[in-house]
Amino acid sequence: MTFDFDQVFDRVATGSTKWSRYPADVLPMWVADMDFAAPPVIIQALQKRLEHPMLGYSVAQEALRTAIVADLWSKYAWRVQPQELVFLPGIESGFNMALNALVTADQNVVVQVPNYPPLRQAPGHWGLNKVELEFVSQADGTYATPLDVLRESLDGGGALLLSNPHNPLGKVFAREELQAVADICLKQDAWIISDEIHAELCYDGRVHIPTASLSPEIARRTITLMSASKAYNIAGLKTAFMIIQEPALLARVNHARCGLVDSVNPLGLEATRVAYSEGGPWLAELLPYLQGNRDYLVDAVRNRLPGVTMNIPQGTYLAWLDCTALGLDDPQQFFLEQARVGLSAGLDFGDRNQQFVRLNFGCPRALLEEGLKRMENSLRKR
Numbered sequence: 372m373t374f375d376f377d378q379v380f381d382r383v384a385t386g387s388t389k390w391s392r393y394p395a396d397v398l399p400m401w402v403a404d405m406d407f408a409a410p411p412v413i414i415q416a417l418q419k420r421l422e423h424p425m426l427g428y429s430v431a432q433e434a435l436r437t438a439i440v441a442d443l444w445s446k447y448a449w450r451v452q453p454q455e456l457v458f459l460p461g462i463e464s465g466f467n468m469a470l471n472a473l474v475t476a477d478q479n480v481v482v483q484v485p486n487y488p489p490l491r492q493a494p495g496h497w498g499l500n501k502v503e504l505e506f507v508s509q510a511d512g513t514y515a516t517p518l519d520v521l522r523e524s525l526d527g528g529g530a531l532l533l534s535n536p537h538n539p540l541g542k543v544f545a546r547e548e549l550q551a552v553a554d555i556c557l558k559q560d561a562w563i564i565s566d567e568i569h570a571e572l573c574y575d576g577r578v579h580i581p582t583a584s585l586s587p588e589i590a591r592r593t594i595t596l597m598s599a600s601k602a603y604n605i606a607g608l609k610t611a612f613m614i615i616q617e618p619a620l621l622a623r624v625n626h627a628r629c630g631l632v633d634s635v636n637p638l639g640l641e642a643t644r645v646a647y648s649e650g651g652p653w654l655a656e657l658l659p660y661l662q663g664n665r666d667y668l669v670d671a672v673r674n675r676l677p678g679v680t681m682n683i684p685q686g687t688y689l690a691w692l693d694c695t696a697l698g699l700d701d702p703q704q705f706f707l708e709q710a711r712v713g714l715s716a717g718l719d720f721g722d723r724n725q726q727f728v729r730l731n732f733g734c735p736r737a738l739l740e741e742g743l744k745r746m747e748n749s750l751r752k753r
Contacts, residue, residue, distance in 0.1 A: 399713040405733035410653035416645040429637035438648040449584040457613040472627035478529035485720035525559040536569040541684025571602035573686040599646035610639030688733030695726040710749035
């Protein structure tokens with residue numbers, strides 16, 4: 372292995388959000404921020420960029436747009452034009468821009484739950500009617516979209532806020548289901564606002580399918596949100612982009628940034644360019660390491676955490692743990708207080724998820740084992 376994903380770094384004094392929330396004796400395994408060094412090629416490029424002393428307002432250069440276009444074709448056989456990219460300081464600003472620009476007060480915004488908290492909260496920022504659509508749990512441990520309920524919920528247009536690969540379930544939408552979901556949106560004249568920030572992080576041979584790549588008709592009603600931040604571990608550089616392939620729609624959504632969404636910082640733009648043009652070898656080694664962590668976690672939950680269950684994540688580096696059988700009032704608080712492990716509370720992802728916690732396994736194996744050992748010991752002492 373060329374890259375050392377086992378190395379543990381001390382992040383306590385770095386201003387890290389992940390490592391600053393809790394006291395020093397708590398192991399943080401909550402926010403979607405990996406505890407690996409960023410790809411060396413990105414660090415080197417940023418050091419090179421800092422040889423120039425000017426850090427003023429910046430715009431995306433042709434080399435960045437070219438790198439993204441080439442990456443989308445290489446990974447997904449998705450043909451995108453450079454002018455169809457809109458750069459943003461984050462995914463969250465993108466889906467809020469889209470809702471503000473496209474949805475009216477008499478329409479619904481459908482959010483599949485459980486879901487990433489900012490996606491759940493976004494409709495409320497604009498006074499829009501939110502419909503939370505529960506996934507249907509399948510016998511094989513996967514989750515399916517209730518298509519009839521989706522169709523009814525989008526009667527009259529509106530928008531679907533899609534998360535794929537899904538946070539926190541780790542679900543990677545198969546083509547058949549994604550096509551069915553998109554077809555309903557198309558028939559109901561609803562917009563698809565698709566958060567695909569974890570696109571590269573798929574396991575067991577799966578390949579992400581961008582919603583807009585399904586057909587030109589679907590692309591015309593889809594706003595895709597992507598970033599190098601998760602797969603290449605550069606989230607703090609706050610750089611993302613929208614892909615909108617219908618010119619009128621692009622102009623309409625981009626106009627919604629006026630006075631609200633600023634430009635992107637120069638280091639984030641450079642890091643993104645290098646990630647997509649030179650970061651492939653690092654990502655190719657990261658994926659099997661993360662899949663190994665996932666498998667290690669699945670085995671530990673089955674054999675060492677009695678009363679806890681989980682589905683097997685198909686993508687992301689996030690695990691959705693069901694603690695119902697433990698009979699706890701608040702599993703997140705229990706593991707925080709008794710195990711000194713900081714997890715994400717299930718209620719943040721949906722009102723019916725009090726008994727769930729989300730665990731981030733994007734870390735060196737030693738940190739994952741330490742978290743699991745603490746959780747195991749806390750359950751033994753109950």
